[in-house]
Amino acid sequence: MQLTLKQLRYFVCAGENASVTKAAKAMFVSQPSISSAILHIEEQTGLDLFIRHHAQGLSLTPSGQRFMLKAKQLLEEADNLGKFATSLTESISGSLRFVSLPTFAPIILPSVMRQFRDLYPDVHLHCDEADQEKILAGLLEGRYEFAVTYDLQVPAELEFTPITEFPPYVLLPSDHPLATATAVSIEQLAEHPMILLDWPMSRDYFYSLFLSQGVEPNIAYRANSLAMVRGLVANGLGYALFNTPLASDTSLDGHKIVMLPLTGSPHPTRLGVATLKDVRSTPAANAFIDKLRTQLM
Numbered sequence: 001m002q003l004t005l006k007q008l009r010y011f012v013c014a015g016e017n018a019s020v021t022k023a024a025k026a027m028f029v030s031q032p033s034i035s036s037a038i039l040h041i042e043e044q045t046g047l048d049l050f051i052r053h054h055a056q057g058l059s060l061t062p063s064g065q066r067f068m069l070k071a072k073q074l075l076e077e078a079d080n081l082g083k084f085a086t087s088l089t090e091s092i093s094g095s096l097r098f099v100s101l102p103t104f105a106p107i108i109l110p111s112v113m114r115q116f117r118d119l120y121p122d123v124h125l126h127c128d129e130a131d132q133e134k135i136l137a138g139l140l141e142g143r144y145e146f147a148v149t150y151d152l153q154v155p156a157e158l159e160f161t162p163i164t165e166f167p168p169y170v171l172l173p174s175d176h177p178l179a180t181a182t183a184v185s186i187e188q189l190a191e192h193p194m195i196l197l198d199w200p201m202s203r204d205y206f207y208s209l210f211l212s213q214g215v216e217p218n219i220a221y222r223a224n225s226l227a228m229v230r231g232l233v234a235n236g237l238g239y240a241l242f243n244t245p246l247a248s249d250t251s252l253d254g255h256k257i258v259m260l261p262l263t264g265s266p267h268p269t270r271l272g273v274a275t276l277k278d279v280r281s282t283p284a285a286n287a288f289i290d291k292l293r294t295q296l297m
Contacts, residue, residue, distance in 0.1 A: 010037035093122035133200035193220030193238035
């Protein structure tokens with residue numbers, strides 16, 4: 001059975017007015033539109049909804065009276081659903097779940113979240129951290145409303161809006177032979193032991209910086225956390241490449257790290273917001289993204 005809300009509204013209006021003519025005037029449509037809707041409902045339901053009185057309008061049958069009661073309930077629910085949808089699109093409240101990279105999230109997001117909470121206390125923020133592969137999968141599966149991440153292998157089903165760029169740079173132990181330089185080339189680094197941040201897609205990006213210069217990195221250690229990479233570097237086990245700016249030049253165990261730019265203008269990564277294409281963001285998400293953009297630009 002296929003009935004539309006419009007057809008049900010026409011039927012209810014005709015029943016309340018006991019007249020096709022009056023219903024047409026009330027709904028600002030033609031009389032045939034009302035008659036056609038009633039006929040369609042009767043055909044779909046197999047019910048005789050009205051008794052037609054020649055030149056005297058309509059009266060509901062017992063079945064018609066019961067059907068109109070249910071139709072009114074359904075139309076009221078539909079109106080309530082529309083009001084609920086409007087409240088979701090207009091109010092900045094509720095829950096907002098998003099995800100970001102562990103290299104970036106703890107450095108930038110806490111201050112953005114604090115400012116956002118002060119402005120919109122009715123929004124409950126939930127931020128997960130994951131590598132790029134899991135971030136993209138989580139967006140595609142609908143677990144997150146948006147992601148704050150890099151433009152690394154973003155699939156066509158997602159839309160990426162860039163906010164800023166982060167060029168790669170090198171982390172060196174304070175006693176490294178290259179630590180006193182003002183800048184370092186990829187070719188200079190290639191012969192030294194490297195500590196790789198071993199995440200899907202991130203590792204490919206860092207590896208590509210060497211391939212573009214016709215050299216290969218000498219990977220001595222792999223680590224899965226920003227803190228571990230910094231600790232290994234600070235303790236003289238090698239250098240590492242990063243994009244995200246660090247707020248401190250000290251590892252967790254108190255050793256110093258030297259941060260130097262790379263020569264040759266290596267390809268930067270763009271940081272931005274990834275969302276599902278053709279899915280409208282909530283006001284809360286838009287407000288958070290605006291606050292993030294203000295912080296980064």
